Amino acid sequence: MDRRQFLRVTGGTVLAGVAGTTRVAAAHPGPFEPLGRVDIEGAKEVVVSPDGQTAFVAATSGYATVDVSSPDRPRVLAERRNLLSDHEDGPFRNVYDAKLDGETLLVVGPANPLPGTPAGVLVVDVSDPASPTEVTFHETEYPIHNCFAADGRAYLTANDGDQNPLVVLDTETGTELGRWSLVSVDEQWAEVHSSLRAVHDVFVRDGVAYISMWDGGTWIVDFTDPQAPSVLASIGPGDPDELAALSGGERRTTGRTAPGNHHSAATDDSGDLLGIGIESWAVEVERDDETTELVGGPSGVELWDISDLSNPTHLSTIDPPASPDPTVGGVWTTAHNFDFHDGRLYTSWYRGGVKRHDISDPADPVELAWWRDPGRTNFWSAQYAYPFADEGVFVASSWGFDDVSGALYTFPDHSGDQLNPPTLGPETTTESLVNTPTQTDSTARTAETPSTDGVSRSDVPGFGIGTGAAALGAAGWWYRRRAQRE
Known part of the structure; x- marks a missing residue:
């Protein structure tokens, strides 16, 4: 079916005057700071039980359950490592995500193609x-x-490096119930390099999936009948003809910089407000005159009114903290995973910390609190937990880096200012790099910069960066190897 039959919402439809967050609420008495912390090596995604008393953490080599009922004293209840060690390809590795359905936890992986581990x-x-x-x-x-x-x-x-579908399984039996991909919408997407149309994340409410497709945008698909999924809307899809025509250097730049880079999405409780997290960096490009410049930069969380799916409307964007070095090898402050609850938005920004916003008027979000400790934290996710005393609690998982362990933090759900907040690095500003449009003309090519922080670029989140061409190429090798073995 021709893609023009479906809704396409792009930056050109944004109403004039829409801007990033500029307002900050009055502070709560006393400093804003964590209530508690517990080390969890390799902590990645965190989800919370319906009563808010227990957090479940994907932990790279396994998972952990954490009691957060006493938020000043969170404690690990159980920690499971070396999963599936008796599997012929075991153990289970690269576990970045876990999700909860009632009393059933799904632990998935590997996050990126990884030969020699079960998937x-x-x-x-x-x-x-x-x-x-x-x-x-x-x-x-x-x-x-x-x-x-x-x-x-x-x-x-x-x-899979081919159609990159969203697949739906029956949790009990493992039977495939249905699948959907961009290629099924328009075959021209098959001509686009798979790293630019990776299915990166999914959020589901009432049978409707909100699918983050990187430079393919965010797609809203009804899975009420999983054997016949139907597209309801799309927001910010790239043009497959333009994306397919990119050279290798242009593709690498496009995959790391905005626009595009739709990383995650979620709705508020009403289902009428959609948040879209954009994960991006700055890239150094070299021009024909042998000069180089940085393009791109960290991106934020967009808020969209989707009460009318025939006309989604961009309301505002919460900008990221400025980074002293917004490249992949620098200080990451781009948007990562987030959560809505009762007119509040809880966001994580890697080394840029965690934030809490009042989004009761989503066209004019108000920052209520911001806490960061870039020397010790690298926040992956922020999630509301439960009401506590006269306020509440939210939790945030920190990925860790260098010799600093991953951890789960608990925070008070109130406004406030951090006491003596640390800077994110040298006193340099990168405001002009925030959400700079991607340069994809023929005069620009990527100047690859080696990592400076010791992190393997094949093991970072976001398919638009190091896990792009190389990783999906490894996927093809992996599948061929598995087929030969079987």
């Missing part, structure tokens, strides 16, 4: 969080970067 969905009974029971493992032929769990279904990002 699939580990189903865990967490009715007793202190004694989780691994029920079954549904093996897949594709890595799983992210997932969602709802109504007995597992929604999986299935980046």
Whole structure:
């Protein structure tokens, strides 16, 4: 079916005057700071039980359950490592995501193509969080970067290096119920390099999936009947003809910089407000006159009114903290995972910290709190937990880096200012680099810069960067190897 039959919403439709966050609320008495912290090596995504008392953390080599009922004293209830060690390709590695459906936890991986490790969905009974029971493992032929769990279904990002579908499984049996991909919408997407149209993340509410497709944009797809998914709308899809025509250097630059880079999405409780997190960096490009310049920079969280899916409307953008070095090898302050609750938005910005916003008027979000400690924290996710005393609690997982352990933090759900907040680096500004349009003309090519922080670029989140061409090329090798073995 021709893509022009579907809604396309691009930056050109944004109403004049829409801007990033500039207002900050009055401070709460006393400094804003964490209530508690507990080390969890390799901490990545965190999800919270319906009662808010327990957090479940994907932890790279396994998962952990954490009691947060006493927010000043969070404690690990159970920690499971070396999962599937008896599997012929075990153990299970590269576990970046876990999602909860009632008392069932889905633990998925590997996040990126990783030969020599099992791929699939580990189903865990967490009715007793202190004694989780691994029920079954549904093996897949594709890595799983992210997932969602709802109504007995597992929604999986299935980046196979070809169609890159969203796949839906029955959680109990592992039976595939349905799938959807951009290529099924328009075959021209098959001509676009798979790293630019990776299915990066998914959020589901009432049978409707909000699918983050990197430079393919955000797609809203009805999976009420998973065998016949139907597109309801799309926001910010790139032009497949233009993306398919990019050279290798242009593609690398496009994959790391805005516009595009739709990383994650979620709605508020009403389902009428959609947040879209954009994950991007600055890239050094070399021009024909042998000069170089930085283009791009960190991106933020866009807020969209989707009450009328025939006309989604961009309301505002919450800008990222400025970085002293916004390149992939520098100080990351771009948007990562976030959560809505009762007119509030909880956001994570890697070394840029965590923030809390009042979005009761989503056209004019107000920053209520910002806490950062770039020397010790690298926040992956922020999630509301539960009401506590006269306020509430939210939790945030920190990835860790260098010799600093990953951890889970608890925070008070109130406004406030951090006491003596640290800077994010040298006193240099990068305001002009925020959301700079991508340069993709023939005069620009990527000047590859080696990592300066010791992090392997094949093991970072976001398919638009180091996990692009190289990783999906590894995926092809992996699948051929598996086919030969079988």
